[in-house]
Amino acid sequence: MKSLLIEENDFEAWGYLSLPNGSKIRLNHWENIIGRSKASDVYMEYPTLSRSHATVIRDVKGRWRLHDLDSKGGVMLNGERITERAQIKTGDIITLGGVELVFIAISKYEQAMESEERIQPGKYVKPFTTLFFLTLFQITLCLQLCISYDEALPLAVPVCFAGLIVLTWFGYLLTRLLRRVAFEVETIALFLSTIGMGVAASSAPADLYKQIALLTAGVLFFFLMGWFLRDLKRAVRLRWPIAVTGLLLLGANLLLSGTVFGARNWLTISGITFQPSEFVKISFVFAGAATLDRLFARRNLVLFVAFSGVCVMALALMGDFGTALVFFIAYLAISFIRSGDLATVILSVAGAGFAGFMAVTLKPHVAARFATWGHAWEYANTSGYQQTRTMAAAASGGLFGVGAGNGWLKNIFAADTDMVFGILCEELGLIVASVAVFALLILSFHAINASRAVRSSFYVIGACASVTVLIFQMILNVLGSVDILPFTGVTFPFVSKGGSSLVACWGLLAFIKAIDMRRNASFVVRTPKHIGKKEKRIFYEHEEKGEIENGGEPGADAPSLIDFEFDEDFIGDDVEDQ
Numbered sequence: 001m002k003s004l005l006i007e008e009n010d011f012e013a014w015g016y017l018s019l020p021n022g023s024k025i026r027l028n029h030w031e032n033i034i035g036r037s038k039a040s041d042v043y044m045e046y047p048t049l050s051r052s053h054a055t056v057i058r059d060v061k062g063r064w065r066l067h068d069l070d071s072k073g074g075v076m077l078n079g080e081r082i083t084e085r086a087q088i089k090t091g092d093i094i095t096l097g098g099v100e101l102v103f104i105a106i107s108k109y110e111q112a113m114e115s116e117e118r119i120q121p122g123k124y125v126k127p128f129t130t131l132f133f134l135t136l137f138q139i140t141l142c143l144q145l146c147i148s149y150d151e152a153l154p155l156a157v158p159v160c161f162a163g164l165i166v167l168t169w170f171g172y173l174l175t176r177l178l179r180r181v182a183f184e185v186e187t188i189a190l191f192l193s194t195i196g197m198g199v200a201a202s203s204a205p206a207d208l209y210k211q212i213a214l215l216t217a218g219v220l221f222f223f224l225m226g227w228f229l230r231d232l233k234r235a236v237r238l239r240w241p242i243a244v245t246g247l248l249l250l251g252a253n254l255l256l257s258g259t260v261f262g263a264r265n266w267l268t269i270s271g272i273t274f275q276p277s278e279f280v281k282i283s284f285v286f287a288g289a290a291t292l293d294r295l296f297a298r299r300n301l302v303l304f305v306a307f308s309g310v311c312v313m314a315l316a317l318m319g320d321f322g323t324a325l326v327f328f329i330a331y332l333a334i335s336f337i338r339s340g341d342l343a344t345v346i347l348s349v350a351g352a353g354f355a356g357f358m359a360v361t362l363k364p365h366v367a368a369r370f371a372t373w374g375h376a377w378e379y380a381n382t383s384g385y386q387q388t389r390t391m392a393a394a395a396s397g398g399l400f401g402v403g404a405g406n407g408w409l410k411n412i413f414a415a416d417t418d419m420v421f422g423i424l425c426e427e428l429g430l431i432v433a434s435v436a437v438f439a440l441l442i443l444s445f446h447a448i449n450a451s452r453a454v455r456s457s458f459y460v461i462g463a464c465a466s467v468t469v470l471i472f473q474m475i476l477n478v479l480g481s482v483d484i485l486p487f488t489g490v491t492f493p494f495v496s497k498g499g500s501s502l503v504a505c506w507g508l509l510a511f512i513k514a515i516d517m518r519r520n521a522s523f524v525v526r527t528p529k530h531i532g533k534k535e536k537r538i539f540y541e542h543e544e545k546g547e548i549e550n551g552g553e554p555g556a557d558a559p560s561l562i563d564f565e566f567d568e569d570f571i572g573d574d575v576e577d578q
Helices: 002-006 108-116 127-152 156-177 184-203 205-230 232-237 239-256 276-288 298-318 321-339 342-362 364-372 385-397 420-451 457-481 499-513 533-544
Strands: 015-018 024-027 031-035 054-058 064-068 075-077 080-082 085-088 093-096 099-105 267-269 272-274
Touching: 002 184, 002 420, 015 054, 054 093, 064 075, 127 156, 127 184, 156 184, 156 205, 184 205, 184 420, 184 499, 205 232, 205 499, 232 239, 232 457, 239 267, 239 276, 239 298, 272 276, 276 298, 276 321, 276 457, 276 499, 298 321, 321 457, 385 420, 385 457, 420 457, 420 499, 457 499
Parallel strands: none
Antiparallel strands: 015 024, 015 099, 031 054, 054 064, 064 085, 075 080, 075 093, 093 099, 267 272
C-alpha cells in the first residue's frame, strides 16, 4: 500500500497550448478535453468557451487531431472553421470561441529527457522485501495445514504450496526480465490467491493440483493481457469482436447448460466445465473502454448500452442475478465516466429497479433470498441455513482463528466459494480476513490515485471498470454471507475456489496494472533505454543556446537525431515517420 499510494504517478507531457499572454498549458494525456468546466483536462475560464468545447487527441503514431464537441462558439484551425475533426501539427493556430491558441507537440528529444527523470517504483519499499514476507506467509500457511492434517496429510498440500512459491518468484523474475520493476498489484493478487490455496487445501485437497494449474493459467493470462493492452490501437480495434465473442458465450450458455439450484451459469465442453459469465466480464470491460473521440459520440454510447442490456438480460434468464448485478454496477461506472451524465445513471437505476422487481416476482428462489434477507436466524434450517452457519463459524474464529484446516464450515455446501469469507474468519481469524478485504480496497485506491496521470482514457475506463467488478463482487460475497446484503452467491475475487473466476480476475488485474504511470512500472508504457551523460549534456547545451525550438524540434544549428545516439527501441515504433 505504501509503495502504491505514496509514490506519485507523474504526469507525462505530450504537447502544449500557448496562450496569447505567452503562458503554456501542458497536454498531459493523449486525449484532452478543452473547456470552461473545471473537470476539463485543459481548463480555461473564458466566457466564450463551452463547458466541453473541443478535444485534442494524439494517436499511437504521434499524430494529433482536433475535434469540435458541438461547441457554441465553434472551433477554427488556422482561420478556417472545422465541423468535426482536423489534423493539427506544431505551430498551428487553434481558435476556440475567439480565443487563439498555438499548438506545440512535444518532440522525441523532450520525451526522452522527461522519461529519464520519471520516478521509478521501489523508493519506499522494495518488491523483493514484500515478496520475502509473502513467501514466509505461504510457508507458514502450508505448515499449519500440514499440522492440522497430521498423519492423513495429502501429498498435494506441500507439493502445491511449493509450486505456489515457485510461481510467485517466477512471476517476479519474468517481470524483471521484461524490464519492469513494479510488482505491487501482482503481490496483492498473489497474497489473495495464497489464501485461496489455503481454503482449497482445507475444503477440497483433492482439487489442489487443479487449483495450482488454474492459478498458473491465470498468471500467464495476466502477462498475455498485459502484452495485448500494450498496443492501444489493436486493443481499441478489437474491442467489439471481443464483445461479440462474449455475447456468443452467453448465448451458448443459455442454449446448452442445465439448471443447477435455479441457475444455468455453467457450461461443459469436451469434459471441461467453466462459467462463461466470468470471461464475459473481460469482454464487457473492453466494450466499455474507448478513446475520447468516441466518448461523446451518441451512436457509440448507444451501442454500449445495448450491449450491456443484452448481457444483463442473458444473465437474468440464466438465473445468475448476482453476476447480473455486478455487470450492472460496472455499467453504471463506465457510463458515468464516458458521458458524465448523471441523468443517464439515474434512468438506468430506475430501469434496473423495475427489472429487479420483476425478477423477485417471477423467480421463486430469488424471492426466497430477499425474504430471508435480514431474517436469516428465523429461517436457520431452511433458506437461511448457509448464512447462519457462516455467521456462527466466523464468530467462533475470533481474531486469530482456529487454525488453517481446523474449521467445520468447509463441510457446508458452497462454503469455499459463495461463503469463503466465513472460512477465512473461522480458520485464519478476523484479522487476516479483514486484510484480505483491505487488499482489494488498496487496488481501488490505487486506481483512483493513478488514473489522473494515465495517458489514455481507454486505460482509465478499463481499470475503473475492472476494479468496480472486483470490489463489488467482494462486497456482495462478504456482506451477503453475513446477512447484511441479500445472499447472491458470487465469488470473492482470487480467494474463492474455482477456475473461471480465478483466471478472469487475473485478466481484469491487467487493466489495473496498465494505469501505473511510474517509470518501468506498467506493461503498456514502453521502457526506454538509458540515456548517457553525453546525450544529456548535448541536449541541455543546445537547449540553453536556443537551438531547440518550440516543442523540442531541433533548429538549423541543432544536432540531428543521430547525434543523440538513440536507438530504435528507445525512440519508439514510429521512428521511420520521424
